Amino acid sequence: EAAVTQSPRNKVTVTGGNVTLSCRQTNSHNYMYWYRQDTGHGLRLIHYSYGAGNLQIGDVPDGYKATRTTQEDFFLLLELASPSQTSLYFCASSDGTANTEVFFGKGTRLTVV
């Protein structure tokens, strides 16, 4: 079964702090995504990638960097965390075809105090 694993599951950091969220998928999928979920906004795409070394900008990229080191691993970096980045973050993967579903990790709850 398709698997997407996120770590950590919960994280608290201070304003201005440095945070890295990790994601690994064992689906052999080309596409990986980072979303944030906030009440009233649903799921919003931050960054995505279609392969190792590739990075594409999503709809809400400001304040975030991402890096895809291998086909399996996708990282989201917050270099100067702000309280507005307090959110629930999801990593997901897909094979990139239009008619197939996206598989989600269990989410990382990030709190910036």
Next chain:
Amino acid sequence: AQKVTQTQTSISVVEKTTVTMDCVYETRDSSYFLFWYKQTASGEIVFLIRQDSYKKENATVGHYSLNFQKPKSSIGLIITATQIEDSAVYFCAMREGDSNYQLIWGSGTKLIIKP
């Protein structure tokens, strides 16, 4: 512009009844795919069912089915014989045929199943 709208913020029904959740979409593409996902209380998001725009038959998976009304750009999710564990937030999403990365998401409908 692409858009997915779920106008029902919350729905409450009694267990074992049938519920329908609404979703309307906007697209200029002739080929597109419509998805429904479920987010459980633990936060996990799982795929439920898909409708391909070129198919006239409504998709069905287990006790989930879709009411696809293409002229109205509408894709309703129907859950029959609801169970307590169906309580969750349900998201509608769309991907256009030439867009191999981006799902356009609705804002979700919270479903509460009462005993």
